[in-house]
Amino acid sequence: MEDQRFGLSRRVTLPGPLRLDGGAMLAPVEIAYETYGTLAPDGGNAILICHALTGDQHVASFHPRTGKPGWWTRLVGPDKPIDPARDFVVCANVLGSCMGSSGPASIDPSTGQPYAMRFPVITVRDMVRAQAMLLDHLGVATLKAVVGGSMGGMQALSWPATFPDRVRACVVIASTARHTAQNIAFHEVGRQAIMADPKWRGGDYYGHDDPPAAGLSVARMAAHITYLSEAGLTEKFGRKLQAREAKGFGFDADFQVESYLRHQGLSFVDRFDANSYLYITRAMDYFDLAEEHGGLLANAFRRTDARFCLVSFDTDWLYPTIESRHIVHALNAAGRAATFVELSSPYGHDAFLLDAPEMNRVVDGFLKGGR
């Protein structure tokens, strides 16, 4: 019989409890995930992919609801740097999210109602611990590699710091070892937009079939700006007007960029839960890997033998190259084998999700370079 643990759109309820950084115990722990490929008899070919803030577990399969291809088919798939023909690939929805893993929309077993804001505040390290529980369930002792971009990169970086003996290589793309004041500030704008929406109802909107769409939409609009470069926006929209010859002297979406952002916001609310947005942005804001290791980032990497690969993009102002360089210096200080390259792209932070042949070459060379 086929092993039900492996395949597309899997879901498991683990008894837990999972002790969280905030002190709470979470039980049970639900994890939605997918696997591609076959786990080698010696278990040596497992690669964990970590998704970003609003991502999901469908990294390289068609989304069961939208029918869209996976979000990282450029990196994961046949003849790609991560190839299910060779690698056993795992991607799990992060803790706190809304794609099937435990989050604020899950039912609190103590009340029979959704947790809403009674869900415990989680950290990036808690997400990683939940992933480790999943790997235990799947029989994966050690990862050949953990790979992630943006918030996925934060998880990837936390892996060898949290489980130094369970990961042999770590790929961190367009990411950072800590959220800066500016990062936190943008997230706070988003959270305030959600909480200022009267439909948010203190988080208890689940029974009303009328979620805080306006607030979540504004949150997404603000965040989306940080994912693009100014040059990219100028090239795409400039000051072009939206379906009109002249300015309307009103407050419709006169400019194409306004119309685009409104569309980004509106389409986002169909697929994402506002409370999850609050929890996950909080986890990212709390992220400071050095702080978890006595204030010195190098300490986070002293207990592991993992190899590291960092990639940044020159127009990414959300997690600029200097943040990757900061990580590289810490890796050097800890004596770890590190690879780092800043790639050129006009697309800002989003570049890691777009066509980037150089990124593929770098990740491919890095993963094959393991001895």
Place this chain on the structure above:
Amino acid sequence: MILRPDLAIIADHVDPGARVLDVGCGDGALMAALRDTRGVDARGLEIDPANVARAVGRGLPVIQGDADLDLAGYPDASFDYAILSQTLQTCRAPDQVLDELLRIGRRAFVSFPNFAHWRVRLSLLWGGRMPVTRLLPEQWYDTPNIHHVTIDDFRAFLAGRAVRIEDAWFLSKGGARTSTGANLLAEHAVFLLKR
């Protein structure tokens, strides 16, 4: 694969299994040779992203960075050898880079084109023009070589800083040269240094 002559000399004199940092590693040719033929644990630093991508494509751990800025993070004596091949003359502060090299590596290999080679002298003396040679192919305005150095300059520099020369090799088109007359006859030089 055939290594550049100065790299071949370095490759022949690194102990098997050593830990090596190649500063200005280019496309990783030396690192790959050291890894494949001598089991060396080689790490690289390279300023040009295309070179970094090529080196990483060979499975080498290379960091995109600048010798002038990115050496401070490495702990003291964390490598058996630190290598600076044909990079010294491109540094903004070669003296500080050399200090870092000798701090990070127990030994350092340094190679550079000799600006006192007779062809260079001739070009200035007779042509009155900045020399454009086989090893210094760029024009004055686009050369990355901003701190030209001669073999005698380098020897004097080392003497003034109490750096010990453990070995030295002098090369020209025809092959190896002796130390005597190297400042006039050698196109480039390789030094093995220790503090």
